[in-house]
Amino acid sequence: MLKTIEQNNLYIVFDDSLISDDIERCFDAQYWQHKDKVTGSATGRGTTWFVQLKTIQAALRHYRRGGLFGKIISDHYFFTGWQDTRSVAEFHLLKTLKDLDVNVPTPIAARVVKKGMTYQADLLSEKIPNAQDLVSILQQRQLNDVEYQAIALQIKKMHQAQVNHTDLNIHNILLDTQGNAWIIDFDKCYEESGEEWKEGNLKRLLRSFNKEVNKRQIKWGIKDWECLIKAYHQ
Ligand SMILES: Nc1ncnc2c1ncn2[C@@H]1O[C@H](COP(=O)(O)OP(=O)(O)O)[C@@H](O)[C@H]1O
Ligand SMILES: [Mg+2]
Known part of the structure; x- marks a missing residue:
């Protein structure tokens, strides 16, 4: 089932059938490194970490800008509402596609941390096996x-x-x-x-x-x- 946590500066949506870890910490690569659950990584704009959950592996991504602009304000986005944020929007889009039987990663959890007028975002989705x-x-x-x-x-x-x-x-x-x-x-x-x-x-x-x-x-x-x-x- 999808659950949400909403506080002043924090919003998390997650599927409680897929993740039972400390939901507030599971978006930090360090948390998984300490637990020795990092199984690999891939680099695109930033680093995508692969981590072992109870039943499946997950891909953890922190949202970053590409290009020159990205070098200046690399991972902050202007906040207009929780549902408009990068990670929450991607989470729901993946859910929609998954429900329609398109082969996309199952969304596991999305987090938004608000900092003044901006926010930072992270997404955990299923790592496609093999x-x-x-x-x-x-x-x-x-x-x-x-x-x-x-x-x-x-x-x-x-x-x-x-x-x-x-x-x-x-x-x-x-x-x-x-x-x-x-x-x-x-x-x-x-x-x-x-x-x-x-x-x-x-x-x-x-x-x-x-x-x-x-x-x-x-x-x-x-x-x-x-x-x-x-x-x-x-
Ligand atoms: N769910 C996933 N399953 C397997 N590999 C993934 C998954 N998500 C990302 N990757 C790997 O990580 C790379 C970068 O991830 P991506 O989501 O495309 O981020 P970006 O392009 O913004 O850096 C991908 O090209 C792919 O090789
Ligand atoms: Mg990519």
Whole structure:
């Protein structure tokens, strides 16, 4: 069941069937380090820590800005209301998608700490077991048509759920060892009606493939894209 804690400067939403730890402390990487429950990490804008909960592993992320602006006020955002904050919004968006059977991490808990007119945010979500992002996989091998179809299916389902993924790139798509595709990183994403924006998500994804061909020599070609797009439209 979803529970919330609301105090003057603190808001937490969590699923009490997934986490039974000290909920006020479980957003701090140090807490998990002291308990020797950190199982790994990944770096994107910041560090995502993987931690072992009772039954599942979780990914712990502190929200940070990218770019030059981010170097100045790296992790503070202007506060307009608890439900508008980065982590609470992502938590609820993941819940919506999960309930519609889209392969996204199950949200576990979100925290917002208010500091004057600004806030800091953290999210705990399920770590997708036995999965790697497409960039890592494509540096080692090509994907086959069935794998591209699995990726297309999840993008299609996300779009049928009317969720606009504003950062749909190949770092944010994972493939597990069972051949399931997963979409992650819904920071700044939102529900949107209509169809026009869907093409924008796909264009961004295509740019990402092209970029990584040059940057990391990924094993990908235009035939692969045609396969993905064909499956998306089926
Ligand atoms: N739920 C998850 N399961 C498995 N790996 C994850 C998960 N969340 C993040 N990662 C890994 O961490 C990286 C960075 O996380 P992400 O949520 O995309 O944050 P950002 O891009 O803002 O740094 C991802 O590219 C992925 O490799
Ligand atoms: Mg990302």
